[in-house]
Amino acid sequence: MSEVPQPPASFGDGPSGPRAGFGRRLVALLVDGIVLWVVDGILWALTNQNLASGVATLFSLAYYTYFEGSASGQTVGKRALGIRVIDFRSGGSIGHGRAFIRWISRILSAIPCLLGYFWMLWDREKQTWHDKLSTSVVVPTSAYPVENWPG
Numbered sequence: 356m357s358e359v360p361q362p363p364a365s366f367g368d369g370p371s372g373p374r375a376g377f378g379r380r381l382v383a384l385l386v387d388g389i390v391l392w393v394v395d396g397i398l399w400a401l402t403n404q405n406l407a408s409g410v411a412t413l414f415s416l417a418y419y420t421y422f423e424g425s426a427s428g429q430t431v432g433k434r435a436l437g438i439r440v441i442d443f444r445s446g447g448s449i450g451h452g453r454a455f456i457r458w459i460s461r462i463l464s465a466i467p468c469l470l471g472y473f474w475m476l477w478d479r480e481k482q483t484w485h486d487k488l489s490t491s492v493v494v495p496t497s498a499y500p501v502e503n504w505p506g
Contacts (some may be wrong), residue, residue, distance in 0.1 A: 371497035374481035375438040380493055386432030392416050418460055424454030427501040434504055437496045443480070444490065446499065453489045460485035 369388035394414055422430040426448045428440035440457070442449050449457065464471025464484040471484030486492055 370480045370492075373495055374491075375436075375493040375495055376481075377476055379436045379438055379495075380475070383430070383432035383438060384435040387418075387430045388432075391418065391429050416426045416455070419461075420451055420454045421458060422454075422505055424449060424451035425505045427504045429496075429501060430502060433493075434501075438493050439496055439499060439501060440491050440493055441490050441491065441499060443482075443486075446478050449489060449491045453491065457485050457489035457491060460488040463488070 389415070391411070391466075395411040396406065398410050398414075401407075402410070419430065422428075422433075423440045427434075428448055429438070433439055439446065440449055442453075442456075464474075475481045475483045475486070480486075480492060482492060
């Protein structure tokens with residue numbers, strides 16, 4: 356009788372490595388939101404609402420793409436909370452192209468009542484939808500140290 360093949364260890368009940376928890380990720384998102392809100396407020400004070408809205412959206416895209424795509428994988432909020440975005444497979448940077456995909460995918464995570472954000476609460480690898488779509492994970496810097504910020 357042949358043996359039944361066993362799945363790799365990463366297919367167990369827990370994540371395949373240390374992962375950032377929901378609370379730390381939420382607070383980091385709030386810190387980044389404050390940074391973006393301040394910039395948005397300045398734009399609204401200096402320009403008309405339509406221009407401010409468009410520029411604020413572009414600034415948000417540039418902010419997340421630059422910082423999460425850097426070698427550190429950290430926005431200001433992630434740095435403050437000691438977490439970072441890394442490639443799921445290699446543990447390295449996701450690069451700016453995938454950081455852009457991650458930013459666009461946040462919209463998909465938010466559309467169905469933020470379900471894509473809450474997904475990490477029951478996902479084995481603690482990934483949100485935008486993590487999955489960009490093949491990334493958010494990890495604590497205590498387990499995956501950052502050499503230079505922003506990288």
